[in-house]
Amino acid sequence: METSASLRHALLTDRERTLTLIYQRTFPMVRHYVQQHGGAATDAKDVFHDALVIFYEKAVDESFVLSASVSTYLVGIGRNLWRRELSRRQRLPLTGLTDEHAQLEAEEAEPVGETLAVLDYVARLGERCQSVLLAFYYFRQPLEQIASTHHYQSVRSATVQKFKCLERLRKSVRAALAAAVTV
Numbered sequence: 001m002e003t004s005a006s007l008r009h010a011l012l013t014d015r016e017r018t019l020t021l022i023y024q025r026t027f028p029m030v031r032h033y034v035q036q037h038g039g040a041a042t043d044a045k046d047v048f049h050d051a052l053v054i055f056y057e058k059a060v061d062e063s064f065v066l067s068a069s070v071s072t073y074l075v076g077i078g079r080n081l082w083r084r085e086l087s088r089r090q091r092l093p094l095t096g097l098t099d100e101h102a103q104l105e106a107e108e109a110e111p112v113g114e115t116l117a118v119l120d121y122v123a124r125l126g127e128r129c130q131s132v133l134l135a136f137y138y139f140r141q142p143l144e145q146i147a148s149t150h151h152y153q154s155v156r157s158a159t160v161q162k163f164k165c166l167e168r169l170r171k172s173v174r175a176a177l178a179a180a181v182t183v
Contacts, residue, residue: 004066007059019052026071030078037082047085050138051077057131057149121172129165136162 010018027048034044051074058064066073122130132150135141141149147158 004059004064007066007070008062008064011056011060019056022055022070022074023048023052026074029071029075033075033079034082038086039082043082043085047078047081048074050081050134053131053134054081054139061149118169118173121169121176124172125165125168128161129168132158132162133165133169 007018027044030048030051031041031044034047035041039047054077055070055074059066068076122133125133128150132146135146135149136143143155143158143162146152146162147155150158150161152158152161
């Protein structure tokens with residue numbers, strides 16, 4: 001996995017094994033960085049998973065050129081994502097909940113049984129929709145960049161695809177909520 005071409009080949013032919021090896025080798029470094037800079041282990045997992053998605057999207061692209069080791073590249077992405085997250089947290093600090101709010105939140109969470117995490121539903125949409133929605137809403141990439149990355153013929157095509165994916169996501173979340181309410 002030293003060259004871009006061999007990495008791309010490994011990812012395309014045996015993605016699960018290749019990503020597992022990358023994960024085992026690199027996650028401890030990202031976890032260490034995040035924890036040394038005020039994050040928790042769960043923050044490190046989130047950052048690393050996002051970094052891995054970004055890395056994978058880039059690595060399977062024919063134009064990708066790997067100029068450092070995979071670990072160095074992923075740690076760099078992880079650092080940038082964590083810095084961005086810390087900046088976001090500073091802009092939008094968490095306000096303390098009053099006891100009443102905490103009580104209401106606890107009561108609302110109990111009847112549902114399972115936590116309905118939106119990212120779980122995004123993951124169920126399939127790789128293409130997941131990639132488009134994460135690029136637009138999470139990484140705030142412009143539609144022009146999304147159209148180019150995903151090989152859409154125009155920005156309009158990317159917009160339509162994003163809308164369709166978002167509608168599929170809304171539909172699956174509504175269905176899950178309806179099922180949770182009837183239980």
